[in-house]
Amino acid sequence: MSLNPITASAAEIAGAVRAGSITASQVTEAVLAAIRTRGQTLNAFTAVTEERARAKAAALDARRAQSGALGALGPLAGVPFAVKNLFDVAGVPTLAGSKINREHPAATRDATLIERLEAAGGVLVGALNMGEYAYDFTGENVHDGPSRNPHDTLRMTGGSSGGSGGAVAGQLVPLSLGSDTNGSIRVPASLCGIFGLKPTYGRLSRARTFPFVASLDHLGPFARTVSDLALAYDAMQGHDPDDPVCVQRPAELTLPRIDEGIDGLKIAIAGGYFRKGAAPEALTALERVATALAARREIEIPEATRARAAAYVITATEGAALHLDRLRTRAHDFDPAVRDRLIAGAMVPATLVNKAQKFRRWYRARVLEIFTEVDVILAPATPCTAPLIGQQTFVLDGVELPVRANLGIYTQPISFIGLPVVVVPVPLKPLPIAVQIIAAPWREDMALRVARALERAGVVAAPALAI
Amino acid sequence: MTTQPDALDGLIEAAVQALDLPLEPAWQPAIKANLAVTLRQAALVTDFPLPDDTEPAPVFQA
Numbered sequence: 329m330s331l332n333p334i335t336a337s338a339a340e341i342a343g344a345v346r347a348g349s350i351t352a353s354q355v356t357e358a359v360l361a362a363i364r365t366r367g368q369t370l371n372a373f374t375a376v377t378e379e380r381a382r383a384k385a386a387a388l389d390a391r392r393a394q395s396g397a398l399g400a401l402g403p404l405a406g407v408p409f410a411v412k413n414l415f416d417v418a419g420v421p422t423l424a425g426s427k428i429n430r431e432h433p434a435a436t437r438d439a440t441l442i443e444r445l446e447a448a449g450g451v452l453v454g455a456l457n458m459g460e461y462a463y464d465f466t467g468e469n470v471h472d473g474p475s476r477n478p479h480d481t482l483r484m485t486g487g488s489s490g491g492s493g494g495a496v497a498g499q500l501v502p503l504s505l506g507s508d509t510n511g512s513i514r515v516p517a518s519l520c521g522i523f524g525l526k527p528t529y530g531r532l533s534r535a536r537t538f539p540f541v542a543s544l545d546h547l548g549p550f551a552r553t554v555s556d557l558a559l560a561y562d563a564m565q566g567h568d569p570d571d572p573v574c575v576q577r578p579a580e581l582t583l584p585r586i587d588e589g590i591d592g593l594k595i596a597i598a599g600g601y602f603r604k605g606a607a608p609e610a611l612t613a614l615e616r617v618a619t620a621l622a623a624r625r626e627i628e629i630p631e632a633t634r635a636r637a638a639a640y641v642i643t644a645t646e647g648a649a650l651h652l653d654r655l656r657t658r659a660h661d662f663d664p665a666v667r668d669r670l671i672a673g674a675m676v677p678a679t680l681v682n683k684a685q686k687f688r689r690w691y692r693a694r695v696l697e698i699f700t701e702v703d704v705i706l707a708p709a710t711p712c713t714a715p716l717i718g719q720q721t722f723v724l725d726g727v728e729l730p731v732r733a734n735l736g737i738y739t740q741p742i743s744f745i746g747l748p749v750v751v752v753p754v755p756l757k758p759l760p761i762a763v764q765i766i767a768a769p770w771r772e773d774m775a776l777r778v779a780r781a782l783e784r785a786g787v788v789a790a791p792a793l794a795i
Numbered sequence: 796m797t798t799q800p801d802a803l804d805g806l807i808e809a810a811v812q813a814l815d816l817p818l819e820p821a822w823q824p825a826i827k828a829n830l831a832v833t834l835r836q837a838a839l840v841t842d843f844p845l846p847d848d849t850e851p852a853p854v855f856q857a
Contacts, residue, residue, distance in 0.1 A: 543853060634843055637836035644833045652814075659817040668822055672829035675810040680837040685851035687840050692852065733832075 456491030511739025521760025529746025
């Protein structure tokens, strides 16, 4: 066994399993051991599906033994992965980070995206910690304890997909899935220093996952390399009638074109709103990426402040509607910080929500006009590196603001209109921080190409851990 | 659009009754603060003039 399955990428693991230089069972056992030991510190997992993972790995090994090296084991053969605990996992209650859902019966069928990753040869090893009901940017959870940042365990992972960020950055798994309503993939990817992809709204099926804000919910992968993001994303694409939002587009594979480079791409930097409040490290990361891409043109995304405000209103009210019955009957079982925001959201008049949805259409049209002139826009992912766990406020641009609500200031105006984004980590010391590579709807391929070019240039990378 | 703090107390009291929501005295300050923030955000949206024929973003298809 020459490959180290803990540090290897998903593509390396799949290649080695297909070649027969390591078995899926060996990979699985190594990962389960890492979760049992280092996983305790990171608090990334809320359930480990050991029995299921061993059975799946054994089945893959048996298939390879029967079919030989040319056997079709799939592009993710033997790749361990884990999912935010709002994904249905057959046999496990879908917690969505809550206490209340622990009483739910176990899910009877996996979420569509788990089915697709496993059909490609992936091996599910467990469910991951998250902020309660995904209404969170910190990765903290009052029921399960906080997810801890592998680069400094006293610091946040970011959230709400905190365990998804921590598990990949902490080299427990090479691949994880999370959800992103306002930034919940991009914020933890930035604070944990890994790659994340929030695809176009409607691209990937959300079937059999616990929702938050139907108007804004997306799902996507985390990984330590750009190719692994593309590998997983390609395996998950395709229409799903079980999610009414999932579009009819055929799969548009990105991995075959990922090394086409950036020649001919028009790349701009978001100015104005997307500079205001950024800490020096966020601007340093942005400058490094822009310099490597020779991106000099600065564009203004119009009314980004209002876009974030409208996303805020839609989130508060749709979230409140989702949880209204639970608020009436189980208010004491919520995280108080989540409960108080949801109760307030229930009191907001519908007229204001409708206005926000109208503004959303106006804003979408203006931003799409920008994409007639540029292909890709760069912006910071978070205003700063990982804050301390429990930290309530930080200072942005000289103003003291709540951490929980403001880690997503740069992500919210983008997901508000469903644009695809690849988040790329810049390995600054002592802590990493990421940049958003934003493309026009359905052009995940362009964002991934740019991310790959930066990775090849050595500008972006998931920092290695000393383990 | 501006909302006076005292008006929020009235809105909270009415909404709790009309929507059958729970409210304990200790929760009131945080709920009021959150409601104030959300309404300030909403004001940024409503202050922006849009044509009457602007469609909301979600479009239902029969």
